[in-house]
Amino acid sequence: MIDVGVWKGGSALFLAGLLREAGTNGTVIAIDTFLGSPEHWDRRGRNGNLMPCKNGRPLLYEQFLTNVVRTGMQDFIVPLPQSNEHAAIILSRLDIRAGLIHIDAAHEYEPVMRDVRAYWELLEPGGYLVGDDYVAVWPDVIRVAHEFAQSVNQPLMVADQNGFCKSHSERYRRRDSGGFLAPEPRRSDIGALLDRCELEPHSGFDHPLAIGEGAKAAIR
Numbered sequence: 001m002i003d004v005g006v007w008k009g010g011s012a013l014f015l016a017g018l019l020r021e022a023g024t025n026g027t028v029i030a031i032d033t034f035l036g037s038p039e040h041w042d043r044r045g046r047n048g049n050l051m052p053c054k055n056g057r058p059l060l061y062e063q064f065l066t067n068v069v070r071t072g073m074q075d076f077i078v079p080l081p082q083s084n085e086h087a088a089i090i091l092s093r094l095d096i097r098a099g100l101i102h103i104d105a106a107h108e109y110e111p112v113m114r115d116v117r118a119y120w121e122l123l124e125p126g127g128y129l130v131g132d133d134y135v136a137v138w139p140d141v142i143r144v145a146h147e148f149a150q151s152v153n154q155p156l157m158v159a160d161q162n163g164f165c166k167s168h169s170e171r172y173r174r175r176d177s178g179g180f181l182a183p184e185p186r187r188s189d190i191g192a193l194l195d196r197c198e199l200e201p202h203s204g205f206d207h208p209l210a211i212g213e214g215a216k217a218a219i220r
């Protein structure tokens with residue numbers, strides 16, 4: 001699995017929990033710059049107090065590591081602190097593909113479209129590309145979801161409040177490298193997991209921040 005746009009680790013931990021619960025020999029690659037999004041730098045906005053900083057630098061990576069270690073998920077999560085674009089290039093060169101890719105990074109049209117296009121190429125045949133924040137407050141996300149689905153000739157499936165993340169998400173299924181989604185696809189194991197998941201990935205929880213080599217070493 002690949003998680004693009006990690007924030008403090010909520011979605012990566014959620015996906016890792018699915019792997020552990022299912023007894024699957026898998027890993028969540030957690031991709032983020034850990035520098036926050038534009039809305040997190042606006043101290044006057046509603047999200048301006050969500051990002052801890054020290055000496056002018058966000059402490060999101062340290063918070064992420066702390067949350068991973070203190071929930072015991074370090075064996076299931078591999079952090080890749082990179083830009084989304086560079087991370088996609090790195091994974092492609094390493095010939096790494098994933099059965100499920102969750103994108104919840106930027107909310108502006110151009111970067112969102114770049115992300116879905118880049119990570120669509122990293123999806124295994126029969127895998128799922130899942131997006132988040134399909135809500136009116138982020139109209140560019142909604143626009144990309146529909147335009148991209150049309151461009152790859154795939155139906156757009158929008159989850160309701162009982163779906164993957166208790167908020168509207170969009171997902172596409174890649175049938176194979178050159179084909180398209182059948183009207184009634186056979187449910188894969190990942191699809192079955194998605195349909196019964198009812199936890200919110202970005203729950204906003206924080207474990208008390210533990211900064212230091214101990215937290216970093218525990219996840220290596």
